[in-house]
Amino acid sequence: MPDIGWTELLVIGIVALIVVGPKDLPGLFRAFGRFTGKMRRMAREFSSAMNAAADSSGVKDIDKTIRAAANPAKSATDAVKNTAKSAMKPGGETERLSQERKEAAEKIRQNAARVAEQRMAREAAEAADSSEEPAGDTGETAPGTGPTKDSA
Secondary structure, three states: OOOOOHHHHHHHHHHHHHHHOOOOHHHHHHHHHHHHHHHHHHHHHHHHHHHHHHHHHOHHHHHHHHHHHHOHHHHHHHHHHHHHHHHHOOOOHHHHHHHHHHHHHHHHHHHHHHHHHHHHHHHHHHHHHHHHOOOOOOOOOOOOOOOOOOOO
16 A cells, blocks of 8 residues: 655645535545445455465465474463363363363262261260169169159
8 A cells, every 4th residue: 555644745735625616525535435435345355365265275274384383382382272262162171171070069069068978977876875874783873863852
């Protein structure tokens, strides 16, 4: 694209004002704008058609191979970045591993809770058994379990 500064635009505007006249100048600018818009659209369509043709013929694969051979360090870092991006996608490897770890953690919590309940039940049973045992073999009753005044 030609490099046009403000002074060049001012000179072009003054010449156009003199040649075309102030009455027809807005129509001229409008037509010029439409023309440049059409040219840009055509250039964009041509560029996209060329890119599509290059994609279908495999030029991009060849280009990647050549660039990888020219700069192996950059191609290796690009491969690592692409792998990291694909792992972070929903449904990717990272999400699958995260779900497996959550499931494993939940199993561990459930087993720990079950073992704790069993231990507490066993300790409660042992405590109950130790309070029901007789005081000794001498025939004496445990303190507080002897005959009361009303039964004698």
